[in-house]
Amino acid sequence: MGKVSVYKCSDYEYEKIKHIVFKSLEYSEISRKIFKNAKIFIKANLLMKKDPEDAVTTHPNLVRALSEFFIEKGCIVTIGDSPAGPFTENALKGIYSSCKMDEAANLSGAVLNYNITHSEVKAEESLRLKSFRVINAILESDFVISAAKLKTHGMMTYTGGVKNLFGVIPGLIKAEYHFKLTSEENFAHHLIDICEFIKPDYTIIDAIDCMEGNGPSNGKKRRVGLIIGGDNPHEADYIASHIASIPFYKIPTLSLAKSRNLYDVSSIVIEGDDYGDMDIKPFTLPESTNITFISDKIPGFLREYLIDRLKAKPKFIHQKCISCGHCVRNCPAKVIKMENKLPIVDLKGCISCFCCHEVCPADAIEIKRPILSKLFLKIK
Ligand code: SF4
Ligand code: SF4
Structure with missing residues (x-):
């Protein structure tokens, strides 16, 4: 029990x-x-x-x-x-x-x-x-x-x-x-x-x-x-x-x-x-809401390719950035570097873990889902 x-x-x-x-x-x-x-x-x-x-x-x-x-x-x-x-x-x-x-x-x-x-x-x-x-x-x-x-x-x-x-x-x-x-x-x-x-x-x-x-x-x-x-x-x-x-x-x-x-x-x-x-209203989910739960609905040969393209990715808002470097230090894939005191990300290597978003003290990183994902998953 x-x-x-x-x-x-x-x-x-x-x-x-x-x-x-x-x-x-x-x-x-x-x-x-x-x-x-x-x-x-x-x-x-x-x-x-x-x-x-x-x-x-x-x-x-x-x-x-x-x-x-x-x-x-x-x-x-x-x-x-x-x-x-x-x-x-x-x-x-x-x-x-x-x-x-x-x-x-x-x-x-x-x-x-x-x-x-x-x-x-x-x-x-x-x-x-x-x-x-x-x-x-x-x-x-x-x-x-x-x-x-x-x-x-x-x-x-x-x-x-x-x-x-x-x-x-x-x-x-x-x-x-x-x-x-x-x-x-x-x-x-x-x-x-x-x-x-x-x-x-x-x-x-x-x-x-x-x-x-x-x-x-x-x-x-x-x-x-x-x-x-x-x-x-x-x-x-x-x-x-x-x-x-x-x-x-x-x-x-x-x-x-x-x-x-x-x-x-x-x-x-x-x-x-x-x-x-x-009367607790349903929680709004993150933009990135994981898509693993639909992966068994995608044929095996397409799964990896599609999931990578449907995944949300971080978007850096340089106007809000305070150049603290936390995102760089905490990125597991090491795809963020500082250039002229601003973070630049190489999204090709990004694993969509959102550690950067999690540690950013200035709310300078947004989570963006690709349009394809919104259409495919019918998630708003
Ligand atoms: S989502 Fe993860 S892998 Fe991608 S840039 Fe942010 S910390 Fe790095
Ligand atoms: S963690 Fe946020 S504020 Fe700090 S450098 Fe990265 S984007 Fe800028």
Whole structure:
């Protein structure tokens, strides 16, 4: 039986969130597994330097409430992430400060992770990479909590609990793995492999302020007002994406996890508030909405050729660019270079991963779908 909790939470007022987070955790299996002095790692989504009100990163009040719960139970709590860009102490310091994780740690008694070491792990059960690098702070913990944010995502359509765990891969090594696994299917299997290796003990999704459209960093903020939690990350994602009206078959991590028998929708038991009266409008999907789901409808000999031509690609808006170079450093295919302080992309080698779009702090990269794609797929 999979237990998922869904609670209404109209805003980020701390006492309100704390009450809900504590209730969600009491309902979960982890509250029965933890022990005194257990090392808990709260893996927040700290994609980049952003104010919590921008709805890009997990809200600090949610992380603070999680930390307080475990600290009250006698555990030792570390908050962290390996965001986009280099995994260095300086970079972490800036991100913790912008995302207000320093406040969450100070107020709860948790510590922020500054251990930037990482190790190669063997993951024999994986369907893609059989070994990969993981940050040591995660490997050294007894329990991992995925504290995610409900957002749309350029490559994976949706990001929640499972995609959040890509942040256990250190810094720019993420780009290497992206480049090894360029198709949506391969990359989604890799995300599932990471999730299966880490086996998060609890997943909680901040769905108070969410993001729709061209997420995960440059989409539109949308207030939904829910907190979703679950012992099984796929089940928590299934319910969160269902609430956002994003069909699971358009989300590669969910459709492939289903084919790998990692969750069973029929056995999910939902606890909490009845959210049926909330009139949550379907989320607007990213321009790039992946097209893998139609690939089985295309004859084999045409598949690769057509999919490449139907895929959305990034478009750089030089007028908005602040010449930070993040897109260059984070492009797995290394097809962006700076010329006269402006990024120039060679789209022939572009793998449509949208890492550039994800890390751009100036919203200077748009996602453009070819006209052929709009006609062929009848997607507006
Ligand atoms: S240009 Fe952007 S979308 Fe294309 S491979 Fe590089 S990071 Fe990915
Ligand atoms: S396009 Fe965005 S990420 Fe790239 S250099 Fe300009 S501002 Fe930075």
